[in-house]
Amino acid sequence: MRIWCVIIACIWMVGFSQEPFASTQNGWEERRSFFQKNGYLWIKQFYSPDQVLLLKDWADQIHQSSLTLAALSKSSGLPLQILAQKMRGSLIVVPEAGNPSQICRAEDLLSCYPDLHQFVFGTLTTYLTTLLNEPYTLFKDKINFKWPGGGAFPPHQDFPAFEFFGPREHVSVMVCIDRATLENGCLHIAQNWRETFRGMDGIDPQLLENGTAVLPYIVGGKNHGTIQPLYADKISWLPIEAAPGDVVFFNSYIPHYSEPNRSDAPRRAMFFTHNRLKEGEYRETYYYTKRADPDNPAFHFATPTMSRMK
Numbered sequence: 001m002r003i004w005c006v007i008i009a010c011i012w013m014v015g016f017s018q019e020p021f022a023s024t025q026n027g028w029e030e031r032r033s034f035f036q037k038n039g040y041l042w043i044k045q046f047y048s049p050d051q052v053l054l055l056k057d058w059a060d061q062i063h064q065s066s067l068t069l070a071a072l073s074k075s076s077g078l079p080l081q082i083l084a085q086k087m088r089g090s091l092i093v094v095p096e097a098g099n100p101s102q103i104c105r106a107e108d109l110l111s112c113y114p115d116l117h118q119f120v121f122g123t124l125t126t127y128l129t130t131l132l133n134e135p136y137t138l139f140k141d142k143i144n145f146k147w148p149g150g151g152a153f154p155p156h157q158d159f160p161a162f163e164f165f166g167p168r169e170h171v172s173v174m175v176c177i178d179r180a181t182l183e184n185g186c187l188h189i190a191q192n193w194r195e196t197f198r199g200m201d202g203i204d205p206q207l208l209e210n211g212t213a214v215l216p217y218i219v220g221g222k223n224h225g226t227i228q229p230l231y232a233d234k235i236s237w238l239p240i241e242a243a244p245g246d247v248v249f250f251n252s253y254i255p256h257y258s259e260p261n262r263s264d265a266p267r268r269a270m271f272f273t274h275n276r277l278k279e280g281e282y283r284e285t286y287y288y289t290k291r292a293d294p295d296n297p298a299f300h301f302a303t304p305t306m307s308r309m310k
């Protein structure tokens with residue numbers, strides 16, 4: 001009798017100790033195959049409420065610094081673009097096209113906030129590296145403030161804005177700071193976009209199958225970078241009404257857009273774009289080039305900001 005009890009206990013312990021391992025593996029595999037099939041992965045409550053408090057503090061500090069730079073620009077008569085060139089350790093601050101007294105976005109956050117850099121690396125970069133089973137590295141980073149009245153980001157793919165640098169694919173992570181709603185201009189992501197365009201003229205079928213096709217887009221003018229309406233109108237869009245602490249991983253080919261903020265509260269979100277480490281480290285080159293040529297339309301691709309050709 002005693003020997004049977006020992007055998008049953010051993011079987012139960014082996015089964016019990018294997019279960020968490022087995023379910024963890026399944027968790028990664030499910031997430032990986034969802035991301036690979038759909039081009040995005042939305043993880044609700046990725047950050048805890050206390051981590052969200054930290055992120056909100058960073059967002060507040062970044063906005064304060066951006067306002068200080070905007071005030072310096074006004075008092076010195078030097079445009080923000082020139083300040084970003086002269087003060088290489090400072091944020092890159094870009095005003096709203098429709099309301100230049102409002103800040104649309106700030107970039108190169110991680111050079112100015114080393115603690116935020118460590119926080120992002122230890123959470124998002126590490127998570128992404130495990131999710132996709134190979135090392136990833138940061139390519140660029142920014143916060144889009146989208147204050148009340150802040151402008152729309154028309155439908156676009158990110159890849160054509162990044163393609164002048166080395167990497168052939170990227171994964172951005174949107175970190176939701178404020179609740180994002182239909183009213184305040186949440187992100188919308190294309191669903192099944194590869195299926196939508198199968199067999200359609202003007203798109204390379206092999207690239208479409210690989211998920212790396214670039215849809216025809218408007219070049220020049222105030223809609224520079226926007227997917228041609230003939231194509232964008234066919235897409236079925238998923239609104240990401242995300243809560244603070246939610247994160248959304250999405251690749252640089254998936255079409256996305258967001259509406260203006262029609263509410264009276266901000267819709268802030270940070271974006272951390274990564275590339276495969278084996279394609280090289282580009283973050284410093286990216287920001288060196290952006291500071292040297294800030295009005296290049298490639299840096300204002302489907303955004304509510306001003307550039308040379310807009």
Ligand SMILES: O=C(O)CCC(=O)C(=O)O
Pocket residue numbers: 144146153158185186187256257258269303
């Ligand atoms: O902040 C948003 O709503 C959209 C962001 C985006 O698509 C971009 O910055 O390229």
